[in-house]
Amino acid sequence: MNATLTLTxxxxxxxxxxxxxxxxxxxxxxxxxxxxxxxxxxxxxxEFKAYYMLAMATYGAFAGALMNNAARISTERKTGWTRQxxxxxxxxxxxxxxxxxxxxxxxxxxxxxxxxxxGTVFHVHMDAWKWVVIALVLWLTSMVFVxxxxxxxxxxxxxxxxxxxxxxxxxxAILGGLWFPLEGTxxxxxxxxxxxxxxxxxxxxxxxxxxxxxSVGIIAGWAVVFAALAVVSxxxxxxx
Amino acid sequence: xxPDTRTPNGAVVEFENVSxxxxxxxxxxxxVNGLSMSMQAGQTIAFLGPNGAGKSTSLNMLLGLSxxxxxxxxxxxGSASDAIKRGMVGAMLQSGGLMSEVTVREQVQLWAKLHPxxxxxxxxxxxxxxxxxxxxxxxxxxxxxxxxxQFAMAIIGDSPLIVLDEPTTGMDVENRQAFWATMRERAxxxxxxxxxxxxxxxxxxxxxxxIVINKGRLLADGTAAQIKASAxxxxxxxxxxxxxxxxLYRLPNLVHVERQADVVRLQTSDSDAxxxxxxxxxxxxxxxxxQALGLEQAFLAITAxxxxxxxxxxxxxxxxxxxxxx
Numbered sequence: 001m002n003a004t005l006t007l008t009x010x011x012x013x014x015x016x017x018x019x020x021x022x023x024x025x026x027x028x029x030x031x032x033x034x035x036x037x038x039x040x041x042x043x044x045x046x047e048f049k050a051y052y053m054l055a056m057a058t059y060g061a062f063a064g065a066l067m068n069n070a071a072r073i074s075t076e077r078k079t080g081w082t083r084q085x086x087x088x089x090x091x092x093x094x095x096x097x098x099x100x101x102x103x104x105x106x107x108x109x110x111x112x113x114x115x116x117x118x119g120t121v122f123h124v125h126m127d128a129w130k131w132v133v134i135a136l137v138l139w140l141t142s143m144v145f146v147x148x149x150x151x152x153x154x155x156x157x158x159x160x161x162x163x164x165x166x167x168x169x170x171x172x173a174i175l176g177g178l179w180f181p182l183e184g185t186x187x188x189x190x191x192x193x194x195x196x197x198x199x200x201x202x203x204x205x206x207x208x209x210x211x212x213x214x215s216v217g218i219i220a221g222w223a224v225v226f227a228a229l230a231v232v233s234x235x236x237x238x239x240x
Numbered sequence: 241x242x243p244d245t246r247t248p249n250g251a252v253v254e255f256e257n258v259s260x261x262x263x264x265x266x267x268x269x270x271x272v273n274g275l276s277m278s279m280q281a282g283q284t285i286a287f288l289g290p291n292g293a294g295k296s297t298s299l300n301m302l303l304g305l306s307x308x309x310x311x312x313x314x315x316x317x318g319s320a321s322d323a324i325k326r327g328m329v330g331a332m333l334q335s336g337g338l339m340s341e342v343t344v345r346e347q348v349q350l351w352a353k354l355h356p357x358x359x360x361x362x363x364x365x366x367x368x369x370x371x372x373x374x375x376x377x378x379x380x381x382x383x384x385x386x387x388x389x390q391f392a393m394a395i396i397g398d399s400p401l402i403v404l405d406e407p408t409t410g411m412d413v414e415n416r417q418a419f420w421a422t423m424r425e426r427a428x429x430x431x432x433x434x435x436x437x438x439x440x441x442x443x444x445x446x447x448x449x450x451i452v453i454n455k456g457r458l459l460a461d462g463t464a465a466q467i468k469a470s471a472x473x474x475x476x477x478x479x480x481x482x483x484x485x486x487x488l489y490r491l492p493n494l495v496h497v498e499r500q501a502d503v504v505r506l507q508t509s510d511s512d513a514x515x516x517x518x519x520x521x522x523x524x525x526x527x528x529x530x531q532a533l534g535l536e537q538a539f540l541a542i543t544a545x546x547x548x549x550x551x552x553x554x555x556x557x558x559x560x561x562x563x564x565x566x
Contacts, residue, residue, distance in 0.1 A: 080337035
């Protein structure tokens, strides 16, 4: 366990040193929020500035969890780093464990930065417990995308990983209403995606203080599917 | 080393009739084909073979990175993963990568934390001659420098078995010497050092034992001197204007013939017999020189001979393979 934690700490440090990650998962959502969020409209039962705050926090957390981990796992398999680790007393699942925990740690600033902007620059108001619960929900839901990252990273070469991630994540982000609010048919399709439902958990908590079981169910369904894909990819990679 | 780290007969590495076959577009490739060998604690062993001889495949099976199709591989009497879990193995692989976005010290420190009985990080950095690089980013180093980082990682666990795959590739002369000096110290501490290399002079100087494999099988096993002797590695050269090629090829015990105008160079397994036959044929060569050959020529001789005898192997000559590897 000690060995695994040491690897995890170093993995966190590496992500923090990675400029691409800081831009993609923290700076970009924050800048977009400042650029787009200034509006007095109402959307999905909440103020637009709150809607977009949740959208950008969700986007940053999920993009960070998925893109960063998929690229790293794929590259580290290619360069032989994972083989190198296999020649140490590190327990078998230690590598993936460290990626998951490191991802949970590095996702926090994506949510916090956008929330702080919302609270200070845009004066989004809600009860203190709602801030905390929404942040926790988004944070934990990002795990779903870590599983997907493991599934992709263990399946594809580094060259193919980037397109694979884009192909999966951008439709999910758009149909999840993370870039702009959805209406009509798009929303009917979008509501089946975990991005949409994670964001909706947030707007529901702000407007009603409740969590919808439908949202939780749909996210859990995706979590199971991605985790199963992750296990399949991981196993087939180990057998090579 | 504690007594439980050895099997009763002291074998650190055991291969028992090990085979491994890969599928390829041209049909199955028998990378390792009934290989048996055993290595004792405290030995320093060079593991040689032309490209495609099955060295990497064997090392991968030895380290538990791949499984043999048949036969048995044991490390310290048990499975490779077991030995590795107990910190018994320090390895440096050609295919092994390093972390990105970390410094040399952080990288080596991680390895120290992963192993149960590490030597101090500063000591490992010093032995690998990278103390001055400690705060540099690993991904910004040159190939030779990264190789030395890998070397520090291989020794930091103070493991009783050290496995090195082409350890000095990309190192300059100074670092190669420092590397072997450090390895010699590890050997004196009683560690088993197994290394694969393309630099045969390293094997000649450093290994107490040389194992040569070819086409996935054991070809020779002994001291460098024994292998040189068994290869009949003597070079007989002389000047002889007007000698017919046919007469040269008829000489006994030839391994290799080379001719440049009047100068003839023969590699022979029995230089006396070859020379006497030449004289008996009525020739009187000038400037006769008989020279003992190095391990490299011995290696080339025995692999070439093996390839010529092997029916339908079609893998080219050992010479060609070795040259291609450079």
